[in-house]
Amino acid sequence: MKTLIAFWNILKKDINNYYLKPPNISWGIILPLSWALMQLIRSSGNIEIIELLPGLMAMSILFGTTSMLAVTITFERRGHSFDRLLLAPIGLGTLVFAKLSGAIMFGMVNAFVPVVFAAFLTDLGGINWPIIIITVFLIALTSALIGLFIAVSAKEVFEAQTFSNFFRFPMLFLCGLFIPIAELPGVVKPLSFALPLTYGTDILNGMITGSSIFSTVSNILIMIAFAAALFYLCLRNISKKWIL
Amino acid sequence: MTIVSVKNLEKLYGDFTAVDNISFDIERGEVFGFLGPNGAGKTSTINMMIGLSRPTGGSITIDGMDGIKDIKKVQGIIGVIPDENNLYGEMDGFENLCFCASLYGMAKEEREKRAVELLEQFDLTKAGERPFRAYSKGMKRKLTIAAGIIHDPKILFLDEPTTGIDVESARDIRGLILDLKKQGKTIFITTHYLEEAERICDLISFIVKGRIVKIGRVSELMENIEREHKVKLLLNENVNTIKGELENHFSDLKIEIPDGGSCLITSNERLPLFPVLQFLENRGITVYEAREVKPSLEEVFVRITGAQSKRGEVGYR
Ligand SMILES: Nc1ncnc2c1ncn2[C@@H]1O[C@H](COP(=O)(O)OP(=O)(O)OP(=O)(O)O)[C@@H](O)[C@H]1O
Numbered sequence: 001m002k003t004l005i006a007f008w009n010i011l012k013k014d015i016n017n018y019y020l021k022p023p024n025i026s027w028g029i030i031l032p033l034s035w036a037l038m039q040l041i042r043s044s045g046n047i048e049i050i051e052l053l054p055g056l057m058a059m060s061i062l063f064g065t066t067s068m069l070a071v072t073i074t075f076e077r078r079g080h081s082f083d084r085l086l087l088a089p090i091g092l093g094t095l096v097f098a099k100l101s102g103a104i105m106f107g108m109v110n111a112f113v114p115v116v117f118a119a120f121l122t123d124l125g126g127i128n129w130p131i132i133i134i135t136v137f138l139i140a141l142t143s144a145l146i147g148l149f150i151a152v153s154a155k156e157v158f159e160a161q162t163f164s165n166f167f168r169f170p171m172l173f174l175c176g177l178f179i180p181i182a183e184l185p186g187v188v189k190p191l192s193f194a195l196p197l198t199y200g201t202d203i204l205n206g207m208i209t210g211s212s213i214f215s216t217v218s219n220i221l222i223m224i225a226f227a228a229a230l231f232y233l234c235l236r237n238i239s240k241k242w243i244l
Numbered sequence: 245m246t247i248v249s250v251k252n253l254e255k256l257y258g259d260f261t262a263v264d265n266i267s268f269d270i271e272r273g274e275v276f277g278f279l280g281p282n283g284a285g286k287t288s289t290i291n292m293m294i295g296l297s298r299p300t301g302g303s304i305t306i307d308g309m310d311g312i313k314d315i316k317k318v319q320g321i322i323g324v325i326p327d328e329n330n331l332y333g334e335m336d337g338f339e340n341l342c343f344c345a346s347l348y349g350m351a352k353e354e355r356e357k358r359a360v361e362l363l364e365q366f367d368l369t370k371a372g373e374r375p376f377r378a379y380s381k382g383m384k385r386k387l388t389i390a391a392g393i394i395h396d397p398k399i400l401f402l403d404e405p406t407t408g409i410d411v412e413s414a415r416d417i418r419g420l421i422l423d424l425k426k427q428g429k430t431i432f433i434t435t436h437y438l439e440e441a442e443r444i445c446d447l448i449s450f451i452v453k454g455r456i457v458k459i460g461r462v463s464e465l466m467e468n469i470e471r472e473h474k475v476k477l478l479l480n481e482n483v484n485t486i487k488g489e490l491e492n493h494f495s496d497l498k499i500e501i502p503d504g505g506s507c508l509i510t511s512n513e514r515l516p517l518f519p520v521l522q523f524l525e526n527r528g529i530t531v532y533e534a535r536e537v538k539p540s541l542e543e544v545f546v547r548i549t550g551a552q553s554k555r556g557e558v559g560y561r
Pocket residue numbers: 244257260262280281282283284285286287288289327
């Protein structure tokens with residue numbers, strides 16, 4: 001019960017302090033929307049909105065989670081308020097999980113913004129939404145964990161920002177959203193398969209546009225494995241680096 | 245009854261020894277002062293006791309629990325006021341307090357009630373609605389203390405609670421600490437200020453370069469420090485011109501003229517003031533004030549560490 005109170009209040013504080021702040025809301029919305037608009041204009045209307053949807057969703061999640069978590073945690077560590085959390089009588093796992101939850105929720109909400117827009121413009125019937133939701137959750141989870149991983153390595157906020165870009169831009173281009181993985185040069189292909197986002201994108205592609213490389217189940221399992229490994233790695237690094 | 249027991253505690257950063265094999269006990273309800281110059285290892289010691297840092301060696305027992313293995317349990321009964329104010333700049337006083345209370349699992353009603361009480365007790369009720377970022381240094385310090393005690397901890401750790409704030413706020417804070425002592429809290433406090441330690445501590449330990457060089461009851465320590473007597477005179481004019489004359493006349497006194505309007509006299513014995521005053525008066529110099537100057541912490545250190553090294557021992561209780 002006590003842990004639950006602490007968990008919920010950490011989550012609530014992050015939502016109020018960071019995720020509901022206008023600049024952050026706009027980040028998650030403006031970038032994907034302007035990208036979508038650009039694609040539509042460039043293709044002079046020949047492209048189906050629905051084809052853009054997986055990319056938009058993945059992008060929204062990525063921009064809402066990775067750098068948000070990396071930056072906010074680094075910010076709290078710089079200002080020492082993070083020590084408050086480390087001093088609280090709650091386990092490191094609970095604390096990390098509370099921090100992750102905020103980013104995950106934010107990423108998931110962002111992911112469905114383009115869906116809402118798309119719903120007005122095209123027919124979204126026949127899509128398996130439960131699977132989409134699970135996928136969006138897993139993408140958000142792994143992206144948030146990457147953000148956490150960055151936060152453990154960064155000392156300054158600008159470092160966190162730079163590291164996040166270092167991860168998320170290559171991820172966007174290697175995950176098969178813009179360039180199908182089959183068309184990627186042979187040397188970078190293994191890199192693609194080392195990214196959790198690749199598998200999430202594969203499910204989204206499969207569900208929304210109907211073409212995928214792996215089966216949904218194996219994609220989901222691979223993502224869960226990624227998440228578990230990242231979570232473990234983060235916890236280990238945190239207890240090594242944050243408790244000096 | 246011993247509530248905190250530290251044995252052979254050690255902290256290395258790389259091959260640098262920040263805390264070097266220190267041991268001490270704190271009795272329930274006592275105020276234990278940790279005095280030392282910058283870089284002595286005070287914060288490093290506190291951080292190990294509160295779970296922000298892992299000891300390289302040694303053991304910590306707090307209220308019967310292993311302070312290293314069971315640190316998460318220990319953290320439930322301790323309150324920490326760190327050297328740097330670590331609340332959330334964007335949240336107001338009330339929100340900050342409630343948030344901190346929630347980390348200890350306090351229910352909403354309870355924590356809101358406590359927050360209101362504390363804001364009132366710390367004279368921050370009006371400032372309660374302003375973001376923490378907009379507080380003055382003294383207010384920040386007070387709120388940080390309030391946040392450290394909101395969950396009613398048994399043991400408090402204060403890291404330099406009065407450093408960097410004005411005299412009046414510092415006095416308020418000392419008052420608050422003494423109140424907490426009256427409530428029966430056990431308090432571990434680090435400070436640079438000897439006077440502060442004298443006023444609020446039961447026990448003082450001096451730490452230099454990671455080692456405890458002296459530890460003892462305040463009364464005992466103060467007796468043992470053979471104080472030299474130092475008096476500062478405030479004058480109406482510069483006495484630099486007659487410094488030589490003064491020194492000749494009072495050959496057993498040390499005379500210093502730190503600035504134009506004052507004169508510092510040091511003596512190994514209790515200082516008879518009248519002859520000095522008369523001497524000055526005869527030369528047409530008015531003395532407005534004579535004030536005893538207490539030895540600075542550094543001076544006390546020098547004497548304690550000097551005396552210790554002569555006897556070649558390090559004192560533990
Ligand atoms: N994380 C760290 N890595 C390396 N060295 C450190 C670290 N933390 C502290 N030190 C070193 O350990 C020594 C003791 O530092 P500490 O902060 O404990 O001193 P302190 O007594 O609290 O000083 P102050 O009065 O300035 O607060 C210093 O020389 C400091 O440089």
